[in-house]
Amino acid sequence: MTISRRISLTLLVAVVPCWASPASAFDGADVASQGVKAAGRLSLFETPSQAFRQGMDGYRSGNFKTSVEAFEYAAANGNPLARWKLGRMYASGDGVPQDDDKAYRYFSQIVANYDEEDGDRRDLSVVSNAFVAVGVYSLNGLPKTGVKADPERALEMFQYAALNFGNADAQYNLARLYLDGADGALPKDPRQAVRWLALAADKGHLQAQALLGHMLFNGFDGMPPxxxxxLMWLTMARDAALGGKDPKDAWIVDLYGKAASSASDSDRQVASLYLDEHHKRN
Structure with a gap:
């Protein structure tokens, strides 16, 4: 089985002990700097939330200059939604020049300012996804900006989001680390990988379903097929991949095709029964 070592940032979807929040991950100097720059726009916005809403209005209308200014004000004043939106925009070059360094810094601000003691968090999905994004950047590094690859930090980010938020992307990325090993930070452990893949697959994570199906169909780590x-998981993944029509998911269709071509009639019949039972449960 060949699995790419690099995890894409586009993959943005267990009862265990709680981990401490790694809030020391980001230097607050950037936040302060942005706050000074945003102060000049204070008269334009009444509150960070109002600035975020105005930023979204500008974004939806295609007025990216106005929306970025509003998002920057909201972000500099602690709005995690604005930080997430800016991070996503810079990560993908959506309305702004693509800039992974800026994206990483905005995602890191969310991680650094997360307070797990705050009981009234309505932005947990944003926080959860920010942990995953920081994990991906930490795993791959940012050579042009001096951010070195740090598998241990990537593992910490993925584990935190997987354990505390049940984030399917984090669970999938954690499984990938267990499959490949993490440069000394984590030994290879296919059985742990299957555990995390199963959790993500149950949440409908397309790539997790495909890898889980592939491993179960062929057997792994001395376990029988x-x-x-x-085949059930591969069928679900194939159907979703075809429905989405994303060229990046061609490998999923390929995995399904290889399994289906060698499956027996009995395999197909039982897989169909499993699939019906899964749909009934969900």
Whole structure:
């Protein structure tokens, strides 16, 4: 089985002990600097939330200059939604020049300012996804800006989001680390990988379903194949991949095709029963 070592930032979807929040990950100097720059626009916005709403209005209308100014004000004044939106925009070059360094810094601000003691958090999905984004950047590094690859920090980010938020993207990325190993930070452990893939797959994570199905169909780490169960997951992943029509998901269709071509009639029949049971439960 060949699995790419690099995890894409586009992959933005267990009862265990709580981990301490790694809030020391980001130097607050950037926040202060942005606050000074945003102060000049104070008269334009009554509150950070109002600035964020105005930024979204500008974004939806295609007025990116206005929206970025509003988002920057809201972000500099602690609005995690604005920080997430700016991070996403810079990560993908959506209305702004693509800039992974800026994206990383905005995502890091969210991680650094997360307070798990705050009981009234309506932005947990944003916080959860920010942990995953910082994990991906930490795993791959940013050579042009001096951010070195740090597998241990990537592992910390993925574990935190997987354990505390049940984030499917984090669970999938954590499984990938267990499959490949993490440069000394984590030994290879296919059985742990399957555990995390199963959790993400149950949440509908397309790539997790495909990898889980592939491993179960073929067997792994001395475990015998579960061909019908594997074919069930591969079928679900294939159907979703075809529905989405994303060229990046061609590998999923390919995995399904290879399994289906070697599956017996019995494998297909039992897989169909498993699939019906899964749909009924969900």
């Amino acid at each position: 579960q061909r019908a169960k594997g």
